[in-house]
Amino acid sequence: MSTGGAGRAEADRGEAGGIRTALAGLTTRGRSFLAAGIAAAICAYVLGQSDLLRVGLLLAVLPLLCAAVLYRTRHRVAGTRRLSPARVPAGSEARVHLRMDNVSRLPTGLLMLQDRVPYVLGPRPRFVLDRVEPGGRREVSYRVRSDLRGRYPLGPLQLRLTDPFGMCELTRAFSTFDTLTVIPRVDPLAPVRLSGEAKGYGDGRQRALALAGEDDVIPRGYRYGDDLRRVHWRSTARYGELMVRREEQPRRSRCTVLLDTRAIGYEGAGPDSAFEWAVSGAASVLVHMLERGFTVRLLTDNGSSVPGEGADGFAGTGQDSADAAGLMMDTLAVIDHSDGTGLSRAYDLLRGGNEGLLVAFLGDLDEDQAGVVARMRQRSGAAVAFVLDPGTWAREATDVPGPGGRPAERLRMLREAGWTALGVPRGASLNDLWRQADRERSGLTSVSGEAPV
Numbered sequence: 199m200s201t202g203g204a205g206r207a208e209a210d211r212g213e214a215g216g217i218r219t220a221l222a223g224l225t226t227r228g229r230s231f232l233a234a235g236i237a238a239a240i241c242a243y244v245l246g247q248s249d250l251l252r253v254g255l256l257l258a259v260l261p262l263l264c265a266a267v268l269y270r271t272r273h274r275v276a277g278t279r280r281l282s283p284a285r286v287p288a289g290s291e292a293r294v295h296l297r298m299d300n301v302s303r304l305p306t307g308l309l310m311l312q313d314r315v316p317y318v319l320g321p322r323p324r325f326v327l328d329r330v331e332p333g334g335r336r337e338v339s340y341r342v343r344s345d346l347r348g349r350y351p352l353g354p355l356q357l358r359l360t361d362p363f364g365m366c367e368l369t370r371a372f373s374t375f376d377t378l379t380v381i382p383r384v385d386p387l388a389p390v391r392l393s394g395e396a397k398g399y400g401d402g403r404q405r406a407l408a409l410a411g412e413d414d415v416i417p418r419g420y421r422y423g424d425d426l427r428r429v430h431w432r433s434t435a436r437y438g439e440l441m442v443r444r445e446e447q448p449r450r451s452r453c454t455v456l457l458d459t460r461a462i463g464y465e466g467a468g469p470d471s472a473f474e475w476a477v478s479g480a481a482s483v484l485v486h487m488l489e490r491g492f493t494v495r496l497l498t499d500n501g502s503s504v505p506g507e508g509a510d511g512f513a514g515t516g517q518d519s520a521d522a523a524g525l526m527m528d529t530l531a532v533i534d535h536s537d538g539t540g541l542s543r544a545y546d547l548l549r550g551g552n553e554g555l556l557v558a559f560l561g562d563l564d565e566d567q568a569g570v571v572a573r574m575r576q577r578s579g580a581a582v583a584f585v586l587d588p589g590t591w592a593r594e595a596t597d598v599p600g601p602g603g604r605p606a607e608r609l610r611m612l613r614e615a616g617w618t619a620l621g622v623p624r625g626a627s628l629n630d631l632w633r634q635a636d637r638e639r640s641g642l643t644s645v646s647g648e649a650p651v
Contacts, residue, residue: 220269220366221262228261228365235259264365274302275309275330277355277372285379285527288469288478291343292378294323294352298337300330310358310367315342316350319378344380345469347477347531352376381527382474382481385628389490390636417441452511452554453487454495454578455480456544461535463561465588470625472591473535476559479584479628481530483557485523488512492554496526500536501543504529541570548577556581562588568608572615582635583612583619584628591624 224232235258242251280295296313300306309327323340330336344350353375359368417430420440433441457480464473480496488494495511496504504512504526512522548556556578563571563585575581587605605621612619618639620631 220265220368223268223366223368224261224265225360225364225367227363228264231257231261231365260363261365264361264363268307268359268361268366268368275299275306275357275370276301277357277374279313279353279355279374279376281352281376281378284376285381285524287383288347288380289343289345289383291341293339293341295337295339296325296355297335298327298330298357300332300334303332305332305334306330306359307362308360310360311338312356312358313340313353314356314375315352318344318346318348319350319352342378347380347382347474347533349532350378350380352378379528379531381531382478384485384527385478385482387482387486387629387632390633391640417443451492452495453483453492454497454511454548454554454556455483455487456497456499456556456558456560456574457530457533458499458541458558458560459533459536460499460538460540460561462539463563463588464535464586465592472561472586472588472622472624475622475626475628476561476584476586477530477533479559480557481527482628484526487555488519488523494522494526496529497544497547498533498536499541499544500538501547541567541574545570545574545577548574554579558583560585562586563608568611572611572617575612575616580639581617582639583617584622584631585609585612585619586622590621 235254235256238250238254238257242248242254276299278297282293282295286292294313296311298311306329309330311325311327313323315322319342325338327336353372355372357370359370360366417433418441420442424442428442430441430443457476464471466472484494484496493511512526556574558571560571560583571583585605585608609619609621618635620635622631
């Protein structure tokens with residue numbers, strides 16, 4: 199939930215910028231009355247009709263009088279915007295709450311609120327507020343929704359003041375605005391056994407220390423407050439003093455998610471495009487692995503990662519894990535195609551044999567780039583690739599892709615290098631492919647003693 203900063207709009211003499219501003223605020227009705235009054239006055243003068251002159255003067259004076267009254271009236275109104283939530287998945291709705299406070303000593307007239315929102319979020323919301331008493335408050339809300347990822351500004355809020363006759367309108371704008379972040383859709387994934395390594399805490403082949411501090415290489419001497427159940431009797435007898443076992447440092451497995459963002463690797467655009475599927479898949483895997491105690495890392499083809507990410511990625515539990523997920527979702531919300539043509543930069547940033555589980559979402563691969571991806575397998579403990587063929591995604595949903603061809607050859611190259619490589623057809627379910635990758639890898643490696651991820 200996000201609370202926008204309070205803004206204040208005033209309709210007074212200083213802000214109006216002179217009587218010209220008030221006259222420029224005349225509505226179509228007000229201008230019509232003014233024109234009719236002037237015309238009637240001229241006709242009355244020509245024809246010598248005093249009664250018509252009085253009617254003309256009344257028609258002309260009424261809009262001018264309304265503009266003067268509105269110009270001289272001091273309306274001091276404070277506005278606050280609140281987003282609930284401020285970060286929303288694509289295709290879901292967020293609610294924007296607006297609160298108006300009359301901080302002046304005079305009641306307001308009829309107020310019209312209008313909030314500026316991007317076209318992709320829906321129509322521009324408008325609200326009409328009746329008289330607001332001194333110190334009074336009015337609250338309204340509206341919903342926004344977007345199928346496209348991104349960061350969208352909301353505001354500034356505009357306030358229109360009008361007189362009871364609708365002759366004049368003056369517009370004031372608040373200075374504050376807020377930002378709605380539309381993140382990729384995150385699909386829940388089933389617990390599977392993909393990596394062949396230890397998950398979370400415990401023993402394993404590819405691990406990194408989850409806690410800072412220097413390890414003791416031998417049992418250490420007893421310190422006041424140590425648990426007596428940790429006494430190491432063999433070392434105590436050997437050294438002649440009370441010795442205790444060191445606590446096993448909890449360790450975390452690593453998971454690196456590689457997202458191919460090359461523009462030449464994808465075709466099409468929009469929420470149902472291959473690139474959006476890949477971004478949503480990367481977000482789903484990152485959240486899934488982070489929730490299961492992994493140290494996660496996001497890597498793109500050009501070597502960029504999440505701002506604020508440590509050298510080993512994000513790790514944490516509770517609030518730290520939620521904050522890390524939020525940072526990654528904010529990065530994926532605005533990620534776009536890159537101008538790169540290869541994956542060599544990402545390959546150079548992979549630590550040799552120390553990446554743990556590597557999950558890649560790849561676009562179209564030529565022979566050279568397929569070779570680069572194949573070599574990445576040597577720098578990870580286990581590797582799963584989801585390859586999106588642009589030709590398949592460019593077809594209509596009812597078309598059936600033919601067997602063989604270049605995509606099948608690229609999958610064969612990756613599988614021979616040790617990858618669990620799957621082609622992604624149009625509209626495929628990530629959870630189904632996730633389970634399929636687990637089944638295929640279970641046929642290649644032993645899963646005894648593994649915990650699901």
